[in-house]
Amino acid sequence: MTTSTLSAQTIGKELLDRYETVIGLEVHCQLLTESKLFAADVNRFGTEPNTNVSPLTLALPGTLPKLNKKALEYAVRMGLACGSTISRHTIFDRKNYFYPDLPKGYQISQDKAPICVGGGIAVATKGNEGTSTERLIRFHHIHLEEDAGKSVHDGSDTETLLDYNRAGTPLIEMVSEPDLRSAEETGTYVTEIRRLVRYLDICDGNMEEGSLRCDVNVSVRPVGTLAYGTKVEVKNMNSIRNIMRAVEYEWRRQVALLENGGTITQETRMFDAETGQTYGMRVKETMNDYRYFPDPDLCPVVLSDAWLDEIKSRMPALPHELREKFTTSYGIPAYDAVVLTETKEVAIYFEEVCAHTQHYKSASNWLMGTIKSYLNETGHDIGTLPVTPPVLAQLIELVEDGTLSISTATQKAFPALLAEPGRSPRELAEANNWLQNRNTSELETLVEEVLSAMPDKVAAFQKGKKGLMGLFVGEVMKKSGGTADPQLVNQLLQKKL
Amino acid sequence: MKIDHDTLHKLAHLARLDVKPGEEEALLASLDNVLTWMEQLNELDTEGVEPLTHVTGEVNNWREDAAENRLSRHEALANAPSQDGTYLKVPKVIE
Numbered sequence: 001m002t003t004s005t006l007s008a009q010t011i012g013k014e015l016l017d018r019y020e021t022v023i024g025l026e027v028h029c030q031l032l033t034e035s036k037l038f039a040a041d042v043n044r045f046g047t048e049p050n051t052n053v054s055p056l057t058l059a060l061p062g063t064l065p066k067l068n069k070k071a072l073e074y075a076v077r078m079g080l081a082c083g084s085t086i087s088r089h090t091i092f093d094r095k096n097y098f099y100p101d102l103p104k105g106y107q108i109s110q111d112k113a114p115i116c117v118g119g120g121i122a123v124a125t126k127g128n129e130g131t132s133t134e135r136l137i138r139f140h141h142i143h144l145e146e147d148a149g150k151s152v153h154d155g156s157d158t159e160t161l162l163d164y165n166r167a168g169t170p171l172i173e174m175v176s177e178p179d180l181r182s183a184e185e186t187g188t189y190v191t192e193i194r195r196l197v198r199y200l201d202i203c204d205g206n207m208e209e210g211s212l213r214c215d216v217n218v219s220v221r222p223v224g225t226l227a228y229g230t231k232v233e234v235k236n237m238n239s240i241r242n243i244m245r246a247v248e249y250e251w252r253r254q255v256a257l258l259e260n261g262g263t264i265t266q267e268t269r270m271f272d273a274e275t276g277q278t279y280g281m282r283v284k285e286t287m288n289d290y291r292y293f294p295d296p297d298l299c300p301v302v303l304s305d306a307w308l309d310e311i312k313s314r315m316p317a318l319p320h321e322l323r324e325k326f327t328t329s330y331g332i333p334a335y336d337a338v339v340l341t342e343t344k345e346v347a348i349y350f351e352e353v354c355a356h357t358q359h360y361k362s363a364s365n366w367l368m369g370t371i372k373s374y375l376n377e378t379g380h381d382i383g384t385l386p387v388t389p390p391v392l393a394q395l396i397e398l399v400e401d402g403t404l405s406i407s408t409a410t411q412k413a414f415p416a417l418l419a420e421p422g423r424s425p426r427e428l429a430e431a432n433n434w435l436q437n438r439n440t441s442e443l444e445t446l447v448e449e450v451l452s453a454m455p456d457k458v459a460a461f462q463k464g465k466k467g468l469m470g471l472f473v474g475e476v477m478k479k480s481g482g483t484a485d486p487q488l489v490n491q492l493l494q495k496k497l
Numbered sequence: 498m499k500i501d502h503d504t505l506h507k508l509a510h511l512a513r514l515d516v517k518p519g520e521e522e523a524l525l526a527s528l529d530n531v532l533t534w535m536e537q538l539n540e541l542d543t544e545g546v547e548p549l550t551h552v553t554g555e556v557n558n559w560r561e562d563a564a565e566n567r568l569s570r571h572e573a574l575a576n577a578p579s580q581d582g583t584y585l586k587v588p589k590v591i592e
Contacts (some may be wrong), residue, residue: 035564042564049583053565053573070562091550098513100587152584153591160591161584164573289511294550302556 006259007254008277008295015259019220021182021251022228027193028146028171029203031074037146037170038065038108038298041111045209049163052241057168059103060097064297071170071300074202075115075144076311077420078172081196081318084119084139086308092144092298093317095290100162101149111292114143120176121196122320123188138177147171172202178228183247190214194240195319199344207238214243218250229254230264234278236271247276257403315462322347330360331468339368349389352378356393359400370410374418386421387414395425402485436485440492441483443476447492450475461497469493500528 030125036061038045039056054064074431079418080085093111120138149167151160174193180186194212198202205212214237219229232250237243238305249271254264268276314460317325319341341347346367353363375382395413403426416428429435437443450456450472461468469490476489506526509516516524572581579586 033562035562040560040563040565042566048570050570050573050585052572054566054568058568058573067559068562069559085568093503096511100585100590151590153589155584156589158589159579159586160589161581161586163584289507291511299551299553299555299558301559333554 006256008249008256011252011256011259013222014251016255018147018223019255019258020223021181021183021247022178022219022221023111023185023186024178025174025176026182026215026217027190028213029197029205031071032204033068033070033074033168035068037068037071037144039168041168043169045211045392047085048164052165053167057103057164058103065295066467067298067301068170071144072115073311074170074200075142075172075377076303076308077200077202077315078174078197079116079119079142079230080312080315081200082116082119082121082139082142084116084142086303087115087341089113089121089300090115090296090303091300093292094295095292097288097290099148099210101151101167103149103164103167107146107148108141108295108298109145112294114141116142120381121189121192123185123192125185125188130163131399135179137179140175140177141172142172143240144348145171156335167374178219183251186216186245186247190240190243195342199316199319201316207240210238213343216243216246218247218254219221219264220251220254224295230266232264232266235268242271242273245276245366246278249276253278272332278415278447314342319347321488323396326350330354332360332364336361336364336368340364349382352389353393353396356390357394357396362396362400366396370414386393387417388421391417391421391425398425398429402487404429409438436484437480437483438488440488443480443489444490446479446484447489447496450479455479456466458497500525500532
């Protein structure tokens with residue numbers, strides 16, 4: 001035993017592995033409604049300060065809130081997608097506290113009867129030896145609430161500036177159970193939530209702009225024990241990577257603290273992306289006493305069967321449903337299905353291609369290969385790809401029926417179609433003389449020429465050096481100026497040899 | 498239930514009220530009165546009765562999602578004690 005003090009930086013893996021991290025998340029998503037949760041002001045990021053405001057947002061006397069039905073629908077959509085129980089009778093509560101970004105002195109939120117209860121998100125966790133298991137990270141509930149305004153602290157030394165454009169914009173908050181066990185799992189969980197809200201069209205998931213925000217509760221406990229340790233809340237992470245870094249750092253910090261004989265203080269800490277560390281806030285935290293009570297200005301909401309059915313009928317296909325469909329109906333590998341459903345836009349594009357050709361695996365290869373590289377290189381997204389799904393399907397058909405070689409299709413035809421999106425792949429291929437030579441007699445002549453030019457190689461092949469086949473094919477291809485159909489050449493060579 | 502001085506000051510702080518020493522006794526008596534009156538409710542048997550949160554019986558007073566800004570920034574800032582034409586200003590809230 002050494003007496004030197006451990007720190008988050010110096011603590012070794014052996015000690016860390018004696019502890020398990022227990023993580024719970026509060027994820028806030030800004031809903032993509034036109035107007036605010038209880039007022040008609042425009043709900044939009046990045047507009048001039050204090051232009052999207054109203055007497056209600058500013059908490060002027062004599063105003064009354066009125067619920068945005070769309071925001072309620074979006075919250076229900078998320079609940080349905082996550083297998084939550086939708087509350088048929090829900091109310092809004094006031095959460096009372098004073099802060100300049102909250103003009104009313106209370107936030108309208110949900111305490112006793114949140115809109116969705118339970119449910120969760122399946123998260124794939126990598127096990128030992130590359131295995132992967134799916135675990136359900138349970139939701140405690142999902143509730144609706146209004147966002148606060150934005151404080152600008154760095155404009156002056158003595159004053160804080162306030163912009164109320166964001167005040168009153170609709171949020172859903174997903175509160176998880178403490179089911180997550182590692183930084184990696186936490187990253188996967190937030191990625192899944194972001195994917196889901198984008199599929200559902202209820203939030204743009206932009207963490208930089210703060211439309212998806214996350215508070216992380218982290219505690220540690222010795223492996224094998226059940227009692228939770230004291231938890232610390234960490235805020236101020238604006239990317240999934242930073243969320244993972246914050247969890248990792250807290251794990252190290254808390255274990256080092258405990259191993260040094262210290263105790264964990266229940267507190268809120270801020271993550272600093274520059275240093276990768278968390279630090280306690282100097283603001284003295286008084287015990288929060290929010291004195292929740294039902295908001296008398298807002299009457300209860302009762303969801304009818306008819307309206308719920310209507311929402312259900314408008315639900316888009318979810319990532320896991322599409323993965324299932326792609327593997328069973330289109331017969332593509334599970335790996336492909338995961339990649340193709342990473343974003344809704346790619347999944348939709350793939351489906352459209354599959355409506356025009358039955359070579360599903362080829363379509364998948366195009367999307368995961370050539371098209372993905374093109375999008376990565378150019379920074380474009382698939383929604384604006386000049387090559388439309390029907391055109392790509394035609395190109396795939398040309399390759400599949402042997403008219404075009406795959407290399408000509410990816411290296412010549414695809415760039416040409418990007419440049420001239422109006423043309424048909426067949427017309428382009430004919431005009432450029434890209435069609436594969438499948439003329440057997442012409443190719444047979446080439447095969448004979450090649451084989452007679454290297455009798456020693458032919459002899460070696462016939463003695464068993466089967467690897468020479470590639471050389472022969474290559475030579476014939478060269479002689480044909482790259483136009484020969486390699487498969488046909490292969491067949492002809494086999495026959496001759 | 499008796500309200501003590503600590504509770505009184507905690508409540509005052511939560512409401513950001515400045516209670517002067519001379520006002521304490523009158524406020525304590527007043528709050529006690531309210532609580533004693535409310536405590537009569539405890540005599541009733543409310544077993545199996547759902548909590549009542551709203552009394553009018555009205556439900557689903559919602560609106561469609563239509564946006565409209567009706568207040569100019571100039572008007573919005575007009576009554577603020579301190580503002581710079583773009584932002585409202587308050588004394589610095591963090592270090």
